[in-house]
Amino acid sequence: MRIVSYTIINLVISKRLLPNMNSSQKEIIHIIGIGGIGMSAIAEILHNFNYEVQGSDMRLNDNLDRLQKLGIKVYIGHNADNVKQAQVVVHSSAIKSDNVELFAARNNNKTVLHRSDMLAEITKDKYVVAVSGSSGKTTTTAMIASIFDHSNGPLSVISTYSPVIQVADTGIKKKDLDSSVTRWNDTNMGIDATVIVGGILNSYKSNSKLGKSNIFLIEADESDGTMLKIPANIAVITSVNSDHIDHYGTFDDIKNAFSQFANNADFTILPDSMVISCDASNSITFGLENGNIRASNIKQHNNSMKFDVLIDNNHKIKNVVLSNAVGIHKVSNALAAISVAIKFGISSADIKKGLLEFKGVARRFSLIANIKGVKFIEDYAHHPTEIHATLAATRLITKGKVVGIIEPLRFARIRNFFDAFIQVFMMFDHVILTTVHPPEDKPIPGCGIDNIQEALISNGFNNVKIMNDALLISHFISDSTNLGDVVLFIGAGNNIAKLAKETAALMPEVEV
Structure with missing residues (x-):
């Protein structure tokens, strides 16, 4: 009962967390396991929001080195004293319930948030593209980020593209993007999205980027159901396999979770081969052989791939070059990213430029x-x-x-x-x-x-x-x-x- 009561308290308290970001009195946020690839990204984003962020981890790594250079306090080793000054304590599923810092936070009535709850708070009232899947989500998110970074606004629906996409409409309402479109028009800076991803993007030398628009591009982890807490406007599913059975129970439960992820969103992008229950009128599919958006004439070069993209047998993007990529699965990732770009009305030229300039992700081939x-x-x-x-x-x-x-x-x-x-x-x-x-x-x-x-x-x-x-x-x-x-x-x-x-x-x- 004690843990349940804390959960209820924390959910109530967490609702006031983000509105205070612009206040003069900042809360101290302590992140347990701050050196993890997902937690370090959250730490950097919160730091860029001008929160006082600190955290702990068991051993030094490159992520901690980067955070320390930003001025974030890092404790090596877990100790109850580490959380004394914090008002909010964030943890992931990797942190056991008997962790000394987590136990101390709960015993002292700190606001305790799971990583997924913090991500949900960060993305609240934003236009969110959430990428999830059993594999390929980090690379796909990185490809979308590269296309966004190399696109020139304003956004528009490309009506010459497929009838399916026209029927579905873009799902992006003008009111969602007013604050962003002006900036794109004035500066020609592309879609300046905030990015949170589970890998180090070579183009950023980081796993996050704070953008100036209202658009958030998020890698939504499926391993512990995090993707179900992200308020996605566009849900992207890269793949589904029977991983993380220990969390879900059965493969059917995994598929049901992804179906829920898809149906919670305004619009879904998913592989054509995937058996996921979602509204066909609010989704598009991609695939190497079938789907609304598919690839043909695929050629592997030394460290890049070249292919054509066919969109509902109507519009073709020829000679797409995907840099820093080896393997047919990278083409599938690119098709998911292209699907998002089409949904945003990004031109063929900007799509090609974004993939040509793709720098890859650290530790991905x-x-x-x-x-x-x-x-x-x-x-x-x-x-x-x-x-x-x-x-x-x-x-x-x-x-x-x-x-x-x-x-x-x-x-x-x-x-x-x-x-x-x-x-x-x-x-x-x-x-x-x-x-x-x-x-x-x-x-x-x-x-x-x-x-x-x-x-x-x-x-x-x-x-x-x-x-x-x-x-x-x-x-x-x-x-x-x-x-x-x-x-x-x-x-x-x-x-x-x-x-x-x-x-x-x-x-x-x-x-x-």
């Missing part, structure tokens, strides 16, 4: 080194479907071997997708397994990296080792690779990112 002709590439993939897509993309750019250095994410995910992991790992030429992330995750019997290794060997795949030392891995790479091979560092944790950089630094003749 990112080249970190080229060592004697062997490419070191880092990727955030952590679900079997994502790892398969990353491997397939790699096969497009090499005829040599592919070595996968893989950091599994959470024992529960290994349990839920054990057989799928075995199948995809067997598609590599060599696999090196590192320790499971996060380090504090509780082991599940039969779901360790040694169990994965045993299963691979029993299935006839013997090229698998367990290593977590950069020097040993560098020796293995030196002995096992040749000109044209690719080494993939795969995983969502910080350890694999650190391991990739350390391994590359130990290799001779580095050409970044």
Whole structure:
């Protein structure tokens, strides 16, 4: 009952949070786990709103370094004293209920908000484009941001585009955008949206950007149902798979949650192949073969893709070049982004410019080194479907071997997708397994990296080792690779990112 009462109190208090942003008396907001990719973005946006923001995390990382340079106070380690001066304490689902700071905040009647509640507060009364999905949401959000940044206002409906889009209308009402259109007309600055995304955009060197318009572009996390709390005007769904069963219960529950996300919005953009219940008159679909917006004549180049876009068999955008992209799944991401642009009435020329100038996202098929002709590439993939897509993309750019250095994410995910992991790992030429992330995750019997290794060997795949030392891995790479091979560092944790950089630094003749 105590937790329930706090929840009710906090919901009431939270309603007054954002209106106070322009007052002279600012509240101190403490963020537990402030170094996380999603939490650090919220911290930076709140800081830019002139709130006094502070936070804590267990260890230093690049996100904390960036926040500290902005003047945000960061505590290393969790301690009840850290929240003493704060009026508002924000946490994510990764923070356990017995966390000492969270416990202290509740015991002292602080306003305690889940990350999703804070995002809902930040986006209240804004025009919101929310991007969610089991995979591809970060890259898709980044592509939309690039198109927005390179577009020239004002907004208008492109009536020569498909009848479906005309019937649906843009869904963007003049009253929603009055404050923005004037600025675009006067400065020719493009759609200056506020962006909050779950990755470091190379064009921003950050996971957020404070814009001057009333438009917010948000990556809405599906893992804990955050996307259901975002007041989306346009909902974008990139993909749906059976990940996060532990939160939802069943795959049907996951699909129902995305259906709710779609139906809560004024308009939905989703893959043509997806079985999601939503109003067809208020949605458009995209796909590689079918859908209102689809791609044709797809060609992979060294680090870019070229394709045509067909819109309801009526309007074609020819020779779209997507920079910093490898793999057919990136074209699918681009189609979702293009769908948003069309919805906003952005011209074909500006769409092409935005994708041509796309700089990519850190840790999304990112080249970190080229060592004697062997490419070191880092990727955030952590679900079997994502790892398969990353491997397939790699096969497009090499005829040599592919070595996968893989950091599994959470024992529960290994349990839920054990057989799928075995199948995809067997598609590599060599696999090196590192320790499971996060380090504090509780082991599940039969779901360790040694169990994965045993299963691979029993299935006839013997090229698998367990290593977590950069020097040993560098020796293995030196002995096992040749000109044209690719080494993939795969995983969502910080350890694999650190391991990739350390391994590359130990290799001779580095050409970044």
